[in-house]
Structures are given as structure tokens and as C-alpha cells.
Amino acid sequence: MNMIRTAMLLAFMTALFMGVGYLVGGTGGMMIAFVVAAGMNLFSYWNAEKMVLKMHHAREVDERSAPEYYGIVRDLARNAGLPMPRVFIIENQQPNAFATGRNPENAAVAATTGLLSRLSPEEVAGVMAHELAHVQNRDTLTMTITATIAGAISMLANFALFFGGGRNNNPLGFIGVLIAIIVAPLAAMMVQMAISRTREYAADRRGAEICGQPLWLASALNKIARSARQIVNEDAERNPSTAHMFIINPLSGQNMDNLFSTHPDTGNRIAALQAMVQGGGTASAPSAGGSGIEGPWVQARRQRKGPWS
Incomplete structure (x- = not known):
């Protein structure tokens, strides 16, 4: 099902990219x-995660450079039955996180x-744990490729703004340019919204x-x-x-309209997590039979309130 969804996404985004090319x-x-x-689809499959990490100036860490943070990811990956992903830190004061990679064997969390x-x-x-859920559900390939192609569509639309509109090249003239500038990026945004909104609830759960604790994630989402x-x-x-x-729209500080938000309403997500507790879903067994999240990283953090990185 994920392969079909990814193929359909690539086909639509490719058609949209070609449509902008026709208008220009x-x-x-x-x-x-x-x-x-x-070429971009092929390149994105193998390299999109590297591009995204570079865009956000992420630096890779290990157990020696960030023991507590790395330990959290390691224990959770074991609980989920996933290979250990590469672990990154982004120097940014806004609290946020994401996962990327074409499959669980080549995943990264930041x-x-x-x-x-x-x-x-x-x-x-x-x-x-939410980010690892994206990895396990194989959402990361779809989300990363969408980001790459959506960015390319926006760039092509900007190109149309400055160089499009000539009668010899553009069959629709100035109207075609307006469509390329406004409609195509909007359509790409709608695809991003549809993907993110439908997958965030599944990754939350x-x-x-x-x-093992829905309220941990609920509290984090609120903060x-x-x-x-x-x-x-x-x-x-x-x-x-x-x-x-x-995990939370990083653009929300710029007065983004909720209608065009790439994420579902945070209050609804928190309510769904709280409903898991009320419904007795506080500690579903990890798929790999892990021993839980009460690992060494919790003990170390409680004993020493030092920096994470």
C-alpha cells in the first residue's frame, strides 16, 4: 500500500511539475x-534525506557526543523493532523534530x-517515538520526496514570474504565468497537507x-x-x-492560516492521545518485545541535570 501511495504521489508531483513547465x-x-x-525523482530517492538535513544545518551525533539523547533513540528503536537510525541535532531554539530516509535501514531522526x-x-x-513511528510506517520517503519536488515547483514558479509570459514560448501568455505562480505551488501545498494531516495521527498513536505513555507525547506537543x-x-x-x-508546523510563528496548515490541529492530536489513556491504551506492548523506556538515559538524566549535547 505504501509503495502504491508513493508511486501515485510521484506521478502527481511529476505531472504538476510538467504542467508548470508547459505554462512557462x-x-x-x-x-x-x-x-x-x-532525474529529480531518481536523485530524491537516494539523496533527499541528505538535502533536507543540510537545509536545516543538522549535525550528526553519537553515544559519546550526546549520550542521553542518543540513548533515548536507541532504546525506542529497540522497542519498535527498528534498526538504529542516524541521530542528528539542529542548532535552533524552536523546539521541533523530524525524521527522514528512504526506508528504516537508511533512516535519520533530528x-x-x-x-x-x-x-x-x-x-x-x-x-x-513519534518520529520513529514515521520511520516504521515508511512515511519518511513520501514526506522527503514531497518536500524536494514541492520546493522545485516553487522555484519553477518563481522562474515563471521573471522569465515567463512570452507569446513564443507560453501558450497561455500572462494567464499561464499567473497559473504557474499561484496554482501550482498551491497544489503542491495541498498535497503536503493531505500527506501530513493523515499520517500525523497514525504516527502519534x-x-x-x-x-508506552501517550501523555508524554501529549505534553510535548503542547509545549x-x-x-x-x-x-x-x-x-x-x-x-x-x-x-x-x-512534528509541529515550524512556520506557525509567521501567522499561517489554519486552513493552509500542514498539520492537524494540535488540540485534536492531544485529545486523541488522552483518549488512548482513558481507553486503556497507555502501554501497548512494543513490537520487538522491548523492556520499556525506563532505560539508562532516564536514570542518568534524573541523577545529573546536564546538557543534552
């Missing part, structure tokens, strides 16, 4: 866009310094099962949402096509 340069522009899109400094170890565990409205994420503002990858 007619049939010739469409063919060039097709070649570019085909958390901001703001998240690691403002949240408790239990809340960090809830967030990272599976993440709560992985860490992240409040801080995201107050702290600007400069890298996310420069690369808005990656917004849907984060």
Missing part, C-alpha cells in the same frame, strides 16, 4: 520539465537544541505505543506548539517545502 515554455518547456522531474533543552526526558522520548508560535525557525522559513516533515 509550452511543449518544449514541458519536455524539459519531464526530463528534470525524472531534534532541535530547543527541543532538547525545553522538554523533559520523558517528553523527548514521546517526540522521538504508534509513537505512544512505542514509548512545542506554544513555543513554535513565539520562536521563528529561520531555516524552515527559507525552506517552507519541508514544513510538513516536522
Whole structure:
């Protein structure tokens, strides 16, 4: 099912990219866009996660450089029955996190310094369990490729703004340029919204099962949402096509209209997690039969209130 969904997404985004090419340069522009899109799809499959991590200036850490944070991810990955992902830290005061990678064997998780400094170890565990749920559900490939192509569509639309509209190339003239500038990026945004909104609830639920405590994630979501409205994420503002990858919309501090939010309402997500507790879903067994999240990282954090990184 995930392979079919990914294939359909790639087909739609490729068609959208070709459509913008047609509006900018007619049939010739469409063919060039097709070649570019085909190459971009292939490149994105193998390299998109590296591009996203670079966009946000993420640095890789290990057990020696960030023992507590790394330990959280290691214990949760074991509980979920997942290979150990690469672990990154983003120097950014806005608390947030995302996962990326084409499959669980080539996955990476990233958390901001703001998240690691403002949240408790239990809340960090809830967030990272959510991100590992995306990895386990194989959402990361779809989300990462969408970010790459959506960014390319926006760039092509900007190109149309400055160079499109000529009668010799553009069959629809200035109207075609307007469509390329407005409609195509909006359509790409709608795809991002549809993907993120439908997958966030599933990742919340599976993440709560992985860490065993839905309220840890609920508390984290509440803190992240409040801080995201107050702290600007400069890298996310420069690369808005990656917004849907984060656990909370990193652009919400810029007066984003809820209608065009890439994420479901945080209050609804918290309510769903609270309903798991009321329904007795507080500690579903991890898929790998792990021993729970009461690991060495919790004990170390309680004994020594040192920095995460």
C-alpha cells in the first residue's frame, strides 16, 4: 500500500511539475520539465534525506557526543523493532523534530537544541517515538520526496514570474504565468497537507505505543506548539517545502492560516492521545518485545541535570 501511495504521489508531483513547465515554455518547456522531474525523482530517492538535513544545518551525533539523547533513540528503536537510525541535532531554539530516509535501514531522526533543552526526558522520548513511528510506517520517503519536488515547483514558479509570459514560448501568455505562480505551488501545498494531516495521527498513536505513555507525547506537543508560535525557525522559513516533515508546523510563528496548515490541529492530536489513556491504551506492548523506556538515559538524566549535547 505504501509503495502504491508513493508511486501515485510521484506521478502527481511529476505531472504538476510538467504542467508548470508547459505554462512557462509550452511543449518544449514541458519536455524539459519531464526530463528534470525524472532525474529529480531518481536523485530524491537516494539523496533527499541528505538535502533536507543540510537545509536545516543538522549535525550528526553519537553515544559519546550526546549520550542521553542518543540513548533515548536507541532504546525506542529497540522497542519498535527498528534498526538504529542516524541521530542528528539542529542548532535552533524552536523546539521541533523530524525524521527522514528512504526506508528504516537508511533512516535519520533530528531534534532541535530547543527541543532538547525545553522538554523533559520523558517528553523527548514521546517526540522521538513519534518520529520513529514515521520511520516504521515508511512515511519518511513520501514526506522527503514531497518536500524536494514541492520546493522545485516553487522555484519553477518563481522562474515563471521573471522569465515567463512570452507569446513564443507560453501558450497561455500572462494567464499561464499567473497559473504557474499561484496554482501550482498551491497544489503542491495541498498535497503536503493531505500527506501530513493523515499520517500525523497514525504516527502519534504508534509513537505512544512505542514509548508506552501517550501523555508524554501529549505534553510535548503542547509545549512545542506554544513555543513554535513565539520562536521563528529561520531555516524552515527559507525552506517552507519541508514544513510538513516536522512534528509541529515550524512556520506557525509567521501567522499561517489554519486552513493552509500542514498539520492537524494540535488540540485534536492531544485529545486523541488522552483518549488512548482513558481507553486503556497507555502501554501497548512494543513490537520487538522491548523492556520499556525506563532505560539508562532516564536514570542518568534524573541523577545529573546536564546538557543534552
